[in-house]
Amino acid sequence: MQRRTIAPILLVGLVLLAGCLSAPLQATTDGGADATNATNATTISATGTGEVTADADLAVVSLAVTTTADSADDARGTVADDVAAVRAALTGAGVAEDAIQTTGFNIYPEYDYSGQERELLGYRATHTLRVEVAPDRAGEVIDLAVGAGASEIRGVAFTLSDEKRAELREEALTRAVGSAKADADAVASASGLTVAGVHTATVGGSASPGPYPVAYAEDAARGGSTELSPGPVTVSATVQMVYEAE
Known part of the structure; x- marks a missing residue:
């Protein structure tokens, strides 16, 4: 009697276990639709540089x-x-x-270190x-x-003074963005696309005006006043742009 009772119970357990093993596994990913859209997005990257030259102030x-x-x-x-x-x-x-x-x-x-002792x-x-x-x-x-x-x-x-440098840097950045946009438009046109907007923009470092060589027009030792001839100062800026294209 005991063997007959245990066998059906064991058989039912094995059937249930087999059903669990055959059930499909499922996984969910947050933002699946957004991730697909981001992966399929078309972008064009371009780097632009702008320079502005002015007299030192x-x-x-x-x-x-x-x-x-x-x-x-x-x-x-x-x-x-x-x-x-x-x-x-x-x-x-x-x-x-x-x-x-x-x-x-x-x-x-x-x-004086010329002797045996200083x-x-x-x-x-x-x-x-x-x-x-x-x-x-x-x-x-x-x-x-x-x-x-x-x-x-x-x-x-x-x-350049701080005020003048800031003014020229703003102009240099404007030129840099324009340069990057022109390159992106050219690439888009050649690819049969159109630039739809800016995806990301990164501003790079700029060259700060440094010392510039000067020349003495007259030798002060001969009694003349000292005259100096400054050169122009150039401020440059770089931007890295990523544009959306369609």
Whole structure:
């Protein structure tokens, strides 16, 4: 009796298990329709570059006042006096006080190493300044600074003010987008398509105006004033565009 009772039960269990194993597996994916549309979307990628050139509206003169003395304090005091004289000469000529900024200051000992033991020669103090003026006043600043005690003119950069740079960058970006759109239209036309709109846009880096070489028209040592000839400044921008096409 027990064998007859167990056998039907075992048979029913095996049938149920076989039914479960034969049932199809199902998987769902969120946003299936959107993913299909995104995959089937037609896009055209293009990179555009725009450049705008303009005259510099800012000159940056880098200068230094340097002196040596037997003691560090004497060197510091002399440099302080000379820098004050340079500042006074520049502000007296109409250069704004906030346009004259300290960019560096140091005092260090100088030694003679030619003998068996190093010999202290003295102390050197250096105070460096940055002066911002209109480009046509750069030569005047150099003459005033050197006349008042500046030891070095370390460089002159003709560049753009923040306001002018922002204005030119906006124009450069407009030209870059126009260049990318023209390329995308050409590719679309050759492919039998039409640009329908912008899918994504990425703005790349832009070249910032840097120092430009200048030339002395006359040698100040011969008594002439210093005249500088700045070159033009170019601002460029790059965009990476992806357009929808149909």
